[in-house]
Amino acid sequence: MVAMMDFSHIINAFLNFGLIGVMFIALAEKFTPIFPSYVMFMLLGMAVSDGLTLVMTILATATGSLAGSIIWYGIGRALGGPLVEDAVARFGKYVFFSTQTYQRLANAYRRNHFWVTLIGQTIPVVRIYLALPAGVFCIQPMTFTVAAGIGVLLWNGPFLTLGYLLRTSSQDPFHVGLWVPVALLCTEIAVVLGCRLYRTIAWR
Numbered sequence: 001m002v003a004m005m006d007f008s009h010i011i012n013a014f015l016n017f018g019l020i021g022v023m024f025i026a027l028a029e030k031f032t033p034i035f036p037s038y039v040m041f042m043l044l045g046m047a048v049s050d051g052l053t054l055v056m057t058i059l060a061t062a063t064g065s066l067a068g069s070i071i072w073y074g075i076g077r078a079l080g081g082p083l084v085e086d087a088v089a090r091f092g093k094y095v096f097f098s099t100q101t102y103q104r105l106a107n108a109y110r111r112n113h114f115w116v117t118l119i120g121q122t123i124p125v126v127r128i129y130l131a132l133p134a135g136v137f138c139i140q141p142m143t144f145t146v147a148a149g150i151g152v153l154l155w156n157g158p159f160l161t162l163g164y165l166l167r168t169s170s171q172d173p174f175h176v177g178l179w180v181p182v183a184l185l186c187t188e189i190a191v192v193l194g195c196r197l198y199r200t201i202a203w204r
Contacts, residue, residue, distance in 0.1 A: 011040070015044075019056060019057070019060040022057055022064070023060045023061065023064040024064060025044070026060070026063070026065045026156070027065070027067050027068045030128055037155075038155075038159045041061065041160050042159050042162055043163060044057060044163060045159065045161060045164040045166075045167070047163075048160070054161065058156060058157045058161075061152075061160065062152045062153050066145070066149050071131075072128075073131040073139075073141075075132065076132040076133060077135035077138060079136075084102075084132060084136050097128075101126070102129070102132070105126065105129070106136070109134060109137050113134075113139045113140070113143055113144070114143055117147035117151065118147040119151065120151065121148055121154070121155055127155060131144070
């Protein structure tokens with residue numbers, strides 16, 4: 001709780017810079033996964049005063065998050081597979097990114113570039129580093145940018161909106177935020193299973 005209060009002060013400090021500060025918060029979150037992003041976006045939403053500002057805040061955070069993903073994509077593309085794998089093996093444990101997680105992301109990209117990028121942007125932790133193997137595999141830049149952009153909107157938008165709706169209530173954003181990712185994950189699983197079932201029926 002103390003940590004959350006301290007983080008609230010940091011957010012308020014950046015809010016003094018308006019939408020530029022909001023954009024920078026979203027960008028920094030892609031490189032410092034020390035605080036749950038869903039709580040951060042809910043806190044930002046609770047600081048929004050009206051509907052128009054909420055829309056502008058969603059767009060600003062989406063811009064920052066997408067910029068962070070593009071930077072990770074550029075790093076992966078510039079370094080290449082061997083150097084990235086070596087860096088993940090050496091330093092990944094310090095930022096909650098294991099070699100096993102990297103390999104799973106890399107293997108996922110062998111199947112579907114667009115949907116892996118989009119859905120990956122709505123999965124905690126994965127959404128931060130997903131762009132790294134995308135760069136390594138030289139995913140088509142436009143495909144990556146469009147899919148990542150949709151994904152960050154699907155992640156940032158609901159949490160900002162939820163925070164905005166809770167701004168006058170006594171609900172704790174941390175506890176509320178714990179259940180929202182679970183609901184999103186269940187929805188994603190249901191969509192994936194539904195698509196597989198549809199393909200199986202169509203094939204038959």
